[in-house]
Amino acid sequence: MRSRTISMLFGRACLALGLLLAWAGGAGAAEFSLTAKAGSLTLPGGQTVPIWGFALGNAPATLPGPKLVVPPGEGLTIHLTNLLSVPISLVIPGQKLPDNNAGPVWTDWPDETTTWSGSRPAGNYTARVRSFTHEVPPGETRTYTWSTFKEGAFLYQSGTNPAAQVQMGLYGAVVKNFDTGQAYRDSDTDFDKEVLLLYSAIDPVMNQAIFSGQFGPGKAVPNTRDYAAKYFLINGKAWPDPAQARINGCTEILAGEDVLVRFLNGGYQTFVPVFLGPYVTLRAEDGNLYPFPREQYSLELGAGRSVDAWLSPGSDGAITIYDGRLHLTNAGDPNPGGLIARLQVGALGPDTQHPQVTNLFATPNPTGGAATVALTGTSTDVATGCSIIQAAEYWIGSTDPGPGSGTPMSAADGAFDSAEEAIQATVDVSSLSNGVHTVWVRAMDSTGWGTASSLQLQVGPPETVTIYKTRYSKLRKTLKVFARSTAAAGSVTLTAVGFGDLAFRAAKNDYFGKFRPVASKPATVTVVSTGGGSDTKPVPFTAP
Amino acid sequence: MRKRRWFGMALAAAALWAIIMEPSAWAKILGVQGTSFQLVAKQDRITLGDGDSVVMWGFALGDGRMQYPGPTLIVNQGDTITVSLKNALPATAGNVSILFPGHDVAASGGVAGVLTQEAPPDGTTTVTYTFTAGKPGTYVYHSGTRPDLQVEMGLLGVIVVRPTNPTPNSDCPPVPDGHNAGPNPSLCTGTKFAYNHSDTAYDREFLMVMTDMDPRVHRLVEFGRMNEIDTTSFFQTVWFANGRNFPDTIANAQVPWLPTQPYNALFLMHPGERILVRMATLGRDPHPLHFHGNHVRVIAKDGRLLSSSSGKGPDLSYERYTVVVNPGETVDAIFTWTGALMGWDIYGHAPGDDLAPYEFVADHGANFPVILPSRDDVVFGLLYSGSPFLGGEGSLPPEHAGLNVGGGFFYMWHSHTEKELANNNIFPGGLITFLGVVPWDVPLEAE
Numbered sequence: 001m002r003s004r005t006i007s008m009l010f011g012r013a014c015l016a017l018g019l020l021l022a023w024a025g026g027a028g029a030a031e032f033s034l035t036a037k038a039g040s041l042t043l044p045g046g047q048t049v050p051i052w053g054f055a056l057g058n059a060p061a062t063l064p065g066p067k068l069v070v071p072p073g074e075g076l077t078i079h080l081t082n083l084l085s086v087p088i089s090l091v092i093p094g095q096k097l098p099d100n101n102a103g104p105v106w107t108d109w110p111d112e113t114t115t116w117s118g119s120r121p122a123g124n125y126t127a128r129v130r131s132f133t134h135e136v137p138p139g140e141t142r143t144y145t146w147s148t149f150k151e152g153a154f155l156y157q158s159g160t161n162p163a164a165q166v167q168m169g170l171y172g173a174v175v176k177n178f179d180t181g182q183a184y185r186d187s188d189t190d191f192d193k194e195v196l197l198l199y200s201a202i203d204p205v206m207n208q209a210i211f212s213g214q215f216g217p218g219k220a221v222p223n224t225r226d227y228a229a230k231y232f233l234i235n236g237k238a239w240p241d242p243a244q245a246r247i248n249g250c251t252e253i254l255a256g257e258d259v260l261v262r263f264l265n266g267g268y269q270t271f272v273p274v275f276l277g278p279y280v281t282l283r284a285e286d287g288n289l290y291p292f293p294r295e296q297y298s299l300e301l302g303a304g305r306s307v308d309a310w311l312s313p314g315s316d317g318a319i320t321i322y323d324g325r326l327h328l329t330n331a332g333d334p335n336p337g338g339l340i341a342r343l344q345v346g347a348l349g350p351d352t353q354h355p356q357v358t359n360l361f362a363t364p365n366p367t368g369g370a371a372t373v374a375l376t377g378t379s380t381d382v383a384t385g386c387s388i389i390q391a392a393e394y395w396i397g398s399t400d401p402g403p404g405s406g407t408p409m410s411a412a413d414g415a416f417d418s419a420e421e422a423i424q425a426t427v428d429v430s431s432l433s434n435g436v437h438t439v440w441v442r443a444m445d446s447t448g449w450g451t452a453s454s455l456q457l458q459v460g461p462p463e464t465v466t467i468y469k470t471r472y473s474k475l476r477k478t479l480k481v482f483a484r485s486t487a488a489a490g491s492v493t494l495t496a497v498g499f500g501d502l503a504f505r506a507a508k509n510d511y512f513g514k515f516r517p518v519a520s521k522p523a524t525v526t527v528v529s530t531g532g533g534s535d536t537k538p539v540p541f542t543a544p
Numbered sequence: 545m546r547k548r549r550w551f552g553m554a555l556a557a558a559a560l561w562a563i564i565m566e567p568s569a570w571a572k573i574l575g576v577q578g579t580s581f582q583l584v585a586k587q588d589r590i591t592l593g594d595g596d597s598v599v600m601w602g603f604a605l606g607d608g609r610m611q612y613p614g615p616t617l618i619v620n621q622g623d624t625i626t627v628s629l630k631n632a633l634p635a636t637a638g639n640v641s642i643l644f645p646g647h648d649v650a651a652s653g654g655v656a657g658v659l660t661q662e663a664p665p666d667g668t669t670t671v672t673y674t675f676t677a678g679k680p681g682t683y684v685y686h687s688g689t690r691p692d693l694q695v696e697m698g699l700l701g702v703i704v705v706r707p708t709n710p711t712p713n714s715d716c717p718p719v720p721d722g723h724n725a726g727p728n729p730s731l732c733t734g735t736k737f738a739y740n741h742s743d744t745a746y747d748r749e750f751l752m753v754m755t756d757m758d759p760r761v762h763r764l765v766e767f768g769r770m771n772e773i774d775t776t777s778f779f780q781t782v783w784f785a786n787g788r789n790f791p792d793t794i795a796n797a798q799v800p801w802l803p804t805q806p807y808n809a810l811f812l813m814h815p816g817e818r819i820l821v822r823m824a825t826l827g828r829d830p831h832p833l834h835f836h837g838n839h840v841r842v843i844a845k846d847g848r849l850l851s852s853s854s855g856k857g858p859d860l861s862y863e864r865y866t867v868v869v870n871p872g873e874t875v876d877a878i879f880t881w882t883g884a885l886m887g888w889d890i891y892g893h894a895p896g897d898d899l900a901p902y903e904f905v906a907d908h909g910a911n912f913p914v915i916l917p918s919r920d921d922v923v924f925g926l927l928y929s930g931s932p933f934l935g936g937e938g939s940l941p942p943e944h945a946g947l948n949v950g951g952g953f954f955y956m957w958h959s960h961t962e963k964e965l966a967n968n969n970i971f972p973g974g975l976i977t978f979l980g981v982v983p984w985d986v987p988l989e990a991e
Contacts, residue, residue, distance in 0.1 A: 230776050239658070272870045276659065277648045279848065292860050296846040297646045298873050320659055324645075324872025325828055326692040332774030334638075334690060336658040 029075040029147065032068055036136070036158075036170060037061045037083035038211065038500045041202070043231050044238045044330040044337055049204045050211035050500070051169035052084055054156075056422070057376055058361040058493070058530050063236050064198050064266055065172025068156065069413065072179050076146045078156070082136040083528060085498020089131040090144045091159035092174060093304055094152065094287050098144040101133035105160075110217060132159035138497050139526060139534070151178045151185075152287025153196065153262040153306045163224045164210050171266040173198050183260055183308060184289055191260035191310065195248045197321070197341065199301060200236070201229035201267035212477075214519045227268060232327040232338040239328075239340035247321075247341040250386035250419035252348050259311040259343070265301045271339060272324030274298045280309040298324055316346035351385025354450030355443040357392070362427070362439065366458035366487040366531040371430040373457065375409070379443030380420040387445035389416050392423040394441045396432070396457070403449035409441065419445075434460045436488050458488040458531070465494065465533035468510075468543040470525055477517035483527045483535065484510050492531040502527065572989065573704060573751045573822070574797055574807055575616030576605060580626045585633050585640040585663070585699060586610035588804050592782055593789030593967035593974065598762040600804065601633055601640075601697040611804050612787040613753045613826075614685070614701025619677045621708045621740075627673045627685075629654075631663035636770050639664050640699065643688035645872060646847050647675040659688035680707035680739050681847025682822040682874040692775035696761055700826040702753055702874075705847070707740045717747055717816045722906055723882055724899035726816060727984045738820050738876055739849045741857035746820035746878055748988070750811050753787065754869065754959070754975060756780035756827040759968070778828055783964040783975040785809035790965070790976035809977040811957065814984045815934070816902030818880045825869040831964055831975050832866045837955035839863040840877035847874060866960045881981055883934065883953075888912050890953075891983075892933030900935075901984045927954050935983035950986035955979045 039061030040048045053061030070076050082088050089105070091097065103118035106127040117134065121127055136142040157171035173196055183189040205228075208214075209221035216222065237243050253259050261280065263273060275297050282294040286306050299307050313319060322328060323339035330337030360377040364370055379389045393406030412422035423443065437459055442452035469482040481496045490504040494511040499518070502511035511527075521539055528534040583603045588610040590600050603614030619625050631640040639655065639662035651661035654671035663671045683703040687694035716732035719725055726732065738744040758780050764773050785793045786807040793809040795802070813819050821840060823833060843850060843858035850860040869875045883890040884904035888911060891900050895909030912932060919941065924930075929948040930938030936951045948954070958965055959975035967973030982988065 228777065270870075272872055274645050274872045276643060276645060279646070279846070292852050294845070294850075295848040296873070298846055298870065300870050322659065322691075324870060326695055326775070326871065328690070328692045329775050332776050334693070334770075334773075336690070338692075340658060 029077045029145070030068070030070045031077045031079070033057055033079045033081070034065070035061075035081040035083060036088050037495060038498065039063075039169075040500075041169070041236070043202065043204070044241065045333065047204065049202060049207045051207060052165065052211075053169040054172055058363055059359055061169070063169035063233075064200060065156070065170070067172060067196060068174040070149050070174060070176035072177055074149065074176075076149050076174070078144045079141055080136050080144060081141040082138055083495055083497055085138050085522075086165075087131065087135040087137050087160055088165060088170065089133050089135045089159040090156060091132050092146070092154050092156045094154045094306065095146055095150055097133055099147050100143065100145050104129045104133070105131040105135050130160055135160060139528060149176050150287050151176050151183065152284065153264055153308065154287060155264055155266055155304060155306070157266070164215055166266065167203065167224075167227070167268060168207060168210055171200075173264050175262065184284060186289055188293070189260075189283055189289070189308075190258065192257035193248075193251050193253050194260045194262065195251055195253075195343065196262045196264070197234050197247060197273070198236075198264045199267055199271050199273075199339065200233045200265070201269065201327075202231040202233065203227050203229045204231070208517075212517045212519055214517070219519065229267065229269065229327075230331040232267075232271075232323070234339060234341050238330055239337050240335075244341045246344045248343050250348075250382045252386065253313060253343060253345045254347060255313050255315050255345055257312070259313065261309045261311050261343070263299065263301050263307045263309065265303055265305050268303050270303060270325070271301045271327065272298055273301055273321050273339075274324045275311070276320040276322060278311060278313065278319060280311045282307060282309050284308040311343070313343075313345040319343045319345060348386045351381070351387040351445065351447055353381075353384035354447050355379055355381040355384060355387070355389055355445045356450055357423075357441045357443050357453040360439075360441055360453055360455040362455060362457050364530070364532045365455075366460050366463050366491060367429050368460075368462040368532045371428065373427050373429055375425045375427045375439065375441070376412070377423050377441055377453070378420060379423050381445050382420050384450075385445070385447070386419045387447060388419055389421045390444050390446065391416060392421070392441065392443040394425060394427070394439055396427075396437050396439050398438065400440070400452075403442070404444070406440075406442070429457070429459050432459045436491065456488065456491050458491040460487070463487045463492065463529055463531035463533035465527055465529045465531075465535045466543075467525065467527055467535045467537040467541065470537055470539045470541045472518070472521040472539050474521065477519060479515045479518040479522065479525070479539065481513045481515075481525055481527065482510055483512075485529055485531065485533060487529070487531040487533075492529045494527050494529050497526040497528060498522075499525070573616060573618070573749055575618040575704065577618045579619060579623045580628075581615070581617055582606045582628050582630075583614065583642070584630045585637075587633055587637070590698075590787070590804050591792070591802060592759070593792055594970050596759065596968070598757070598759055599766040600762070601637060601694060601699050602804070603699060603701055609804055610698075611806055612698045612784075613755070613807065614699070616701060616751060616807070617685070617703045618706065619703065620706050621677055621680045623677050625675055625677050629663050629671045629673070630667060630669065631665045632667040633665045635665050636765075636768060637665055637694075639689045640694065641671065641688040642673055642685050643691075644673065644675055644683065644685050644703070646681075646683045647677070649673050649675045657689050662689050677703075677705045679847060680705045681844055681849075682824060682876050683847050684824050684826055684872065684874060686826055692778075693761070693773060695826055696758065696775070696778070696828075697765065700753075700755065702751060702822070702824050704822065707737055709740050712736045717818055717880075717902070719816070719902065720882065720884070722884065722904060723816070724901060724903040724905055727901040731984055733817075733990050738878075739844065739858070741849065741855075743857035743859075743861075744843055744849070744878070745818065747817040748813055749820040749822060750809075751786055751807065752809060752821055752823045752833065753785070753807075754823070754825045754827075754831045754833065755784040755787070756829055756831070756964075757782040757784065780828065781968050783831060783959060785975055785977045789967050790973050793977040811977070811979040812988050813881065813979070813981055814988065815882045815900070815981060816880065818878050821877045821879060822874070823867060823869045823877065824874045825871045827871055829961075830868045830870045832868045832960040833957065834866045834960040835879065835955075835957055835979075837953075837979055837981070838879060838881050839865045840867060840879045842867060842875055842877045844876040845873065879979075881979075883907075883981075890934045892931070892936055934981070935985065950982045952980045952982035952986070955981070
């Protein structure tokens with residue numbers, strides 16, 4: 001998802017100077033397109049909770065959001081699209097505010113009908129700050145630019161009503177190293193391998209209340225006073241999820257290597273990760289080097305905090321990390337759970353399996369008349385031997401040109417150098433006939449080309465989305481939304497902004513969503529499509 | 545040197561105080577020495593500061609009773625340590641195991657758990673943990689099986705690893721600048737080192753294990769309502785220093801009415817002595833330990849000297865008046881006190897009098913800063929000796945208990961999370977204990 005484009009921000013003269021200086025140094029900016037949207041998180045034991053999360057492009061929202069890597073020497077640009085029903089914004093504690101921020105956003109609480117940016121409005125003593133930086137209104141896209149970016153591991157997170165929005169999942173890790181294999185300017189901070197552990201916690205009651213509009217003054221859950229986390233997660237999962245038994249994933253850690261273990265805490269309470277057995281060397285906190293390193297088997301990981309630990313495993317085997325504050329259960333279950341994870345030290349076995357391709361998306365899809373579409377996906381060998389992805393390719397139609405003879409795709413980060421690569425290509429669709437075409441994508445590692453995955457690309461005129469019925473039941477606290485799309489049957493994803501995705505019903509060739517509990521009747525509902533269409537209708541509404 | 549109005553610290557401890565002043569086993573870390581330890585997990589009860597009695601699971605030494613905290617294991621650097629564990633808990637408790645953070649442990653026997661090998665509750669299966677006590681310092685051990693419940697229930701303890709070099713000697717504490725010489729060397733305990741460096745020298749050492757408790761959990765365990773236990777709703781209402789709540793913290797060690805809480809937390813010293821405070825926290829929350837009387841110098845964390853490089857000693861040590869020890873962690877700190885810079889002679893000397901050992905010379909003979917009120921005009925705290933001077937013993941009203949017979953100065957050491965100074969909402973209680981500075985002519989037990 002990264003490209004070496006220079007940030008386009010030039011609107012404010014006072015900021016332009018800083019940008020020019022950045023340009024003078026030849027610094028580019030890592031560029032990401034994030035979407036904030038509703039989703040769900042499956043918790044240990046199978047319960048799901050609604051989340052608001054970030055996603056890259058059209059991918060589903062995740063908790064935490066995707067890890068963003070800023071290359072050495074570069075700045076950061078994020079284009080943030082908001083598919084939630086509330087305004088959001090973006091801050092990165094530890095970095096300065098975005099270059100293009102226009103000051104905090106004030107609002108005339110509790111109505112929140114009028115907002116001001118910058119200083120408190122003159123003569124107004126009741127306005128409250130809602131956002132720390134400029135907002136993204138629902139359904140819109142805004143850009144956040146950091147022309148310079150401090151090295152370290154940080155949380156990017158919503159800067160709007162963070163007490164609610166951050167715990168809903170609007171956070172993720174952003175990492176920048178001083179150089180390849182070196183975290184900071186100090187040469188002692190070099191490392192062979194890097195592992196990121198992002199801690200967080202979930203109070204399902206709070207998530208459900210916020211999602212369903214029951215959070216706020218006068219509502220079922222008026223504030224976060226009674227926040228009580230029940231689930232404790234590392235990288236979005238809890239023990240005994242299989243991923244926790246190998247928290248380093250495809251990062252091969254060999255005995256004797258210097259491993260940089262980066263800890264981040266997106267939760268609201270302090271955790272105390274304890275390494276069972278070895279000591280680690282703590283060198284930096286919140287992106288700041290300690291004057292002297294500290295040798296401990298534990299570390300204090302406060303809310304919002306970032307700690308960098310260096311581990312030098314002496315031999316092969318598993319190194320367990322558990323929480324000294326004993327968040328070692330999933331919602332009180334007697335079986336081991338929560339904040340337990342293992343680093344596996346030892347060489348990966350020989351790879352005998354080919355890589356897979358997942359998360360395929362074309363944007364826009366349907367093409368809506370566009371001449372080109374962006375084809376994105378993930379090529380991964382994480383579950384199939386952990387070899388480095390070497391290449392990826394695509395073709396359109398039923399005729400396989402043969403392995404290696406498709407159209408090459410590029411690695412989103414510029415190089416095929418890891419076992420999981422985001423891949424991308426710009427596909428010219430101008431010569432394709434209107435209708436559905438199958439796009440095939442496959443990837444190659446040292447064992448050869450893998451099986452192709454496919455997506456249906458709807459080529460055609462601009463999509464129209466029509467909401468033909470909305471219903472709200474005060475008794476059942478249920479909102480129903482019915483919509484149709486001119487795109488090919490089931491080829492797009494329709495999202496009711498602020499509530500969630502609609503399901504395609506083949507029998508009726510429509511999209512239907514039933515959302516509950518919704519505490520009070522919304523005045524309108526907006527449905528947006530991955531094909532580019534959207535529609536807004538009042539509630540209730542029935543097409544004439 | 546922080547000035548504290550010591551006589552403001554006297555809190556109700558009347559029944560216990562007479563026993564405190566017996567010369568007995570209180571001025572050192574109690575524990576069991578060796579290289580091989582047989583621990584058995586057992587169910588028993590402890591007494592809280594409010595008189596409540598709660599069910600506990602704890603470690604016992606062999607056939608002994610379970611104790612809270614578990615036996616302090618005192619070992620020597622370089623030794624291979626073997627800890628064998630049997631589980632004599634009720635079947636509902638499930639398996640038990642032990643983790644030794646900071647040590648590379650080989651575990652064998654029993655059944656495999658997520659974190660280590662576990663002993664099923666059959667009373668016979670033995671799990672053996674073996675590790676090398678490679679470096680000196682203070683360490684913790686605790687259950688590695690359902691720790692969110694079993695640590696709460698009491699399955700925890702501390703390990704002290706003594707350094708190999710240098711060996712203890714008979715020196716008196718060094719004389720700080722501006723102070724009088726020390727006493728007759730026969731009165732000194734001798735200098736010991738916490739780590740292998742002379743800057744970690746101390747004269748007396750004490751343990752400070754800080755824990756917390758939600759008694760509701762213990763009641764659910766007692767009544768067999770195990771499926772109602774939700775450790776995510778933990779809400780502590782009782783706080784412990786070395787397994788006791790105030791005022792039991794300052795009762796003597798090994799008193800017969802606290803058979804499962806053998807350790808006290810009364811810190812005692814002579815002026816000029818350096819005391820090593822070995823702190824550990826186990827449970828849910830850190831309890832910022834606040835020191836009155838002076839700052840402490842933090843020299844080590846997690847059993848590692850705060851050192852910029854090998855051989856430099858604790859050159860990265862720092863002073864604090866409140867020390868936070870996170871659950872699962874340990875901190876070692878050194879405290880000393882001479883009464884320097886008070887601005888008045890703490891011994892009440894006249895200018896021509898002899899100097900006391902380690903007396904701050906500049907204040908010798910300096911007047912007490914206020915005119916003492918008449919005995920009939922004040923209410924005396926229980927720890928008031930009848931005199932504001934160290935070693936002084938003035939007249940007291942006939943109804944006064946006369947608990948401070950040595951004329952010591954008493955400083956409260958307590959959690960700075962002030963809500964933790966209570967036993968189920970009854971103040972004073974919880975995580976409060978005292979440092980007593982007594983004159984050199986009051987003997988303290990040798991180390």
